[in-house]
Amino acid sequence: MEGVCPSPSIFTKSLLNTIPTDKSFSMILIVDDRRENILPLKKILELHRFSVDTAESGEEALRKVLSTPYSVIILDVQMPDMDGFEVANAIAGFSKTRDTSIIFLSAVNTEKRFITRGYTAGGVDYLTKPFDPDILVLKVKTLQKLYEQQQELRATQESLRAEVAVRKQAQQALAAQVAQLQTLLASLPQIAFTTTASGQLEYVNEHWFRYATTATAFPETHPDDDPWHHWETALANGTELVREVRLKNRDTGTFQYHLLRVLPIRQAEAVTRWIGTFTDIHAQKQTAELLEQEVALRTHELRLKNGELERTNHELQQFTWVVSHDLKEPLRKIQLLNDTIKAIYLKDNPEAITYLDRSIRSSARMTNLINDLLAYAQLSVPEPFHPTDLNVVVDELLADYDDVITRKGATVSVGSLPVIDSIPTRIRQVLQNLLGNALKFARPGVPPHINISAERIATKAIDGQPTPDGPFCRLVVQDNGIGFDQKFADQIFIIFKRLHNQSSYEGTGIGLAIAKKNIDKHNGLISARSRAGEGASFIVVLPVSQPLPMSAGSST
Incomplete structure (x- = not known):
């Protein structure tokens, strides 16, 4: 080793004022075959927050360079076995060290030819010993910054290359989609076209030319239609356009009805193009x-x-x-x-x-x-609906039938009945008929027992499911009278139809027909269930609320 580096204690006072306090640096490698030269230099760099690694031979330095990236290598020139120039030449052959800067240190080889050789070997600087530590630190800082900038630049270049590759793939995929779209549009029986995001035509199929002379201008439309004002609005708002228009046929010179539909195609929430069709609806329009x-x-x-x-x-x-x-x-x-x-x-x-x-x-x-x-004939006269408390109607009927109920020893049970929209006189006719029949058709020697109940149901059906707030009411009048065969259940509501002979039970055979017509007038249902000798149940289903009457000028 050529000479010894000055002790760090000599320079401590002058260097303390330049020590960074909050920045970290990449690894610095010091290569010297003498530890007494490595230690003071390592201490100086560490005082300036550099991360420092060391090697005591050229071979060790090469092994470390292969496994660890270094931003700066401080390389002693005069070393046994492999001098600094040979190490630099070997390092220059590594692709991973292309951004690493080499500073040569020498105390003996200070001649110009050695300095030239150092630069030729790939060094960026050549310092002779003894050297100024401040100058060395400044050089290392500069090279360190240059290394970091080069790394950032390479990372940016890699990112740009990746982005270019992604965009290229996206463009290829988009081109394939556009080609597929144009193939699809070419096969359509309608007039089909695509435009750019700004509305400029970019593709039209063959049907276009039956109504347009060029592929760059829209077909002529009827003066009264003016769809292009709406097209401009759709372009500005990025919304779908659907309009009926009349296009002028180039062969016949007549205007024919078409349905114009233009859809925006979006990518990342932005409209990239528009796809449109003109569908011939002239025949449908005439029809x-x-x-x-x-x-x-x-x-x-x-x-x-x-x-x-x-x-x-x-x-x-x-x-x-x-x-x-x-x-x-x-x-x-x-x-x-x-x-x-x-x-x-x-x-x-x-x-x-x-x-x-x-x-x-x-x-x-x-x-x-x-x-x-x-009474039956008068049912065709329209009458208004009113909220009707069925409890009140039944109470009034029981008062009317009080003598009959007492004479026959009948019992009548009435549950809680709802308030519904009805024609009060008509619904009274229905309940009067059902209650009167229950009293009239009693079994000989058996006091009549009549039960009147109601519940809300979900649907307009005789067997609708009960629900507390259903839109329909099911009203049941049940008795223990003579009953009838169930196979006659539909016939008893036919006018003049009687199941029992007139000599045994008085009546005209019109009462249940009147009840049926009244229930129809209320948009409801009426049915009966019975077995001969076991009584009968009459079931009435009525809307709780009737629809509002339509005005004279309304239409369905």
Whole structure:
């Protein structure tokens, strides 16, 4: 080794003011065959926060260089076995040390030829001993900074290369997608096109040229359509455009209806292009116009028929009223005269009284029949719905039937009934009929027991599932009377249909038909379940709230 480095104690006072306190540096390698030269130099660099490694021979230095990256190598020139120049030449052959700077130190080889050889061997500086530690530290700092900048530059270059590769792959993928898209658009039966993000045409298929002369301009549209104002709005907002337009056919010179649809294609939330189609809807449009004309004609005819039907219905109601009134008047006279004859002239003739009673009963049945027919005919008259408390309706009916209930020893159980929208007089007719039938069709010698209950259900169905806030109400009137065969359940709601002979049970056979028509008017359902000799259950399903009536000018 050529000479000895000055002791660090000599320079401590001058160097303390330049020691960095908060910056770390990459590894520095000191190569010298004498430890007494390595230690003071190592101490000086460590005082300046450098990370320092050492090697006491050229071979050891090469081994360390192969495994550890160094930013600066301080290399002694005069060493046994392998001098500094040979070590530098070997290090220059390593690709991982291309950014490493070498500083030669020498106390003996100070001639110009040695200095030249040092620079030729790859050194960036050549210092002779004794050297100024401050100068050495400044040089190391500069080379250290240069090394770090080179590393950052290489990292940036690698990142840029990776980004370029990614972008190249993305461009290739995009080009493949565009080619695939254009192939797909070329196979469509519609006019198809794509534009840039700014709306400039970039691709059109062959169908385009039936309506446009060039691939750079849109087809001519009807002056009244003006879809391009909406197209500009869609471009500005990045939203889909759907419009009906009329395009001028180049062959016929006529305008034909097309449906224009333009969709934005986005990448990373930004619109990159637009894809559009013109679909020929001319035939459908003509068909729709013809259909609208036909609908208008049929609507007009229907209105005329409805008016005629309303007049006929009104005339029928008037006829029914007049006929009922005219029929009831002679019947009243027949009944009155029969009663008079019976009381005055035939009181001593039992056989004549028997025949006369039969005539009086027939007149009474005829009167009931006329009343029921009149009530049935009046069901076609529209009436408003009102909130109706079914509890109040049933209480009033029980009061009306109080004599019958007492005479037959009947018991009537009534559960909690809801408030529903109804026509009060009509719903009263229904419940009156069901309650009257339950009392009338009792088994001989068995007091009637009638149960009236209600519950909310989820659907308009006889067997709908119960639910506390369901939109429908299921009302059940159950009795223990004579019942009937279930196979006749649908027939009992037909007008004049009777399951029992008239001599045993009085009635006209219209009551349940009136109930059925009333329930239909309430948009509800009515059904019956029974077995002969085991009573019957009549089930009524009604909406809790009725839909609002439509105004005269509304349409469905």
